[in-house]
Amino acid sequence: MVRGRPRDATVADRVVAVAAQLLREGGYAGFTIDEVAVRAGVAKTTLYRRWPSRDHLVAEAVAALMAEVSLPDTGDVRADLRRATLAVAAGLREPRTRALIAELVAYGARHDDLGAFLRELWARRRQATGELIERGIAGGQLPAGTDPALLIDALTGPLYYRTLITGEPITDEYVAALTDAALAGAGSHRAGTRDASGVAGECREAR
């Protein structure tokens, strides 16, 4: 057995719950380590014995907050992808969510370990979408040459780009156009077929 005094097993749960609650209340602002310590009834030093930095604690609390969130699966892969993309867009429109993601991005850049943790978090979210796309390819609803990772990026990347970088609005019309373009572009890449000039134009006419 381990020798010394065992860790208080309730501490982790209490702290993360309090941290998540603080984030819900005031978002990123108003979240202080001291406040977490007081509300959770533990010493600040105890917090730092378990989480190496404030950023780490916030990240874990966010992970707890986004533990749920599911993916539609109606059998119509294209429709499911549209719905999922609209859901992501809706989430990113929330100012508090936007602010939190922006902070997480900075955390990931500041601490290598936190970066890995967050990448893992995002990867889990993309996993399900990837499987959905695989089913779509297998079932003939998406072109055989479709690269799942690339399609996810094409659907999601512009949303985060607008949210975090350009700040341009993400309307449902924009999401529809984005989804159209991404689905139309899927499977277009072939080794040796670097440029698809004209093809899109042809497709447009053919509709």
Added chain:
Amino acid sequence: MVRGRPRDATVADRVVAVAAQLLREGGYAGFTIDEVAVRAGVAKTTLYRRWPSRDHLVAEAVAALMAEVSLPDTGDVRADLRRATLAVAAGLREPRTRALIAELVAYGARHDDLGAFLRELWARRRQATGELIERGIAGGQLPAGTDPALLIDALTGPLYYRTLITGEPITDEYVAALTDAALAGAGSHRAGTRDASGVAGECREAR
């Protein structure tokens, strides 16, 4: 005339130069207001009379750093877009650039005015690309229905998405595939033509 003692006109230049230099030396870490004040030979309070926060000063220094950067223009719009996208990818591969952008993203989320400032900064960079695309449409090198903003998002969004969120590598092959998909998807959206199901598949066969 204005009544009181005039501002020392050299202060702004000195401070921004020192701030940019500190960013070059140590990136985001190691940048402290006190150090800037000491090196620029001004009082810390004077800094805060001109820049409302550290974040604002960093943002202005970054803006000074990225003042240059030009866009290729060979007449071949598709090739120019490929080149420009590769250049953006190369920039984002730099760890220090990546870290700075991540911090800027958080700044923009924390301060509304800084958000506007940064959006303006990015908008200026996209402006030139938009004009390039317009020329491509006018010259028939891109489908008539191409939405310039959407195409820019499709080309750039995934790069920032990978850089800031997923952390997946951005290889030149990835950029090539991404550019193919984006260019193939351009102009695919039409009012009333919500879904392009099958079209991409057709294109694949026709290739």
Added chain:
DNA sequence: CTAATTTCGCTACTCTAGTTGCGTAATTGG
């Protein structure tokens, strides 16, 4: 020249992240 006005430097302060050192509580092994 004098008064009003504005900038500047300086000192001292608050607040929060994060650290250090110490005494004490809880547990296991003998």
Added chain:
DNA sequence: CCAATTACGCAACTAGAGTAGCGAAATTAG
């Protein structure tokens, strides 16, 4: 029971962001 070991709480500390107050310097209006 006793020693070793580990967790915990507490108090004091450092460092950096940001603020407040004051006196001095520079400038313009009269």
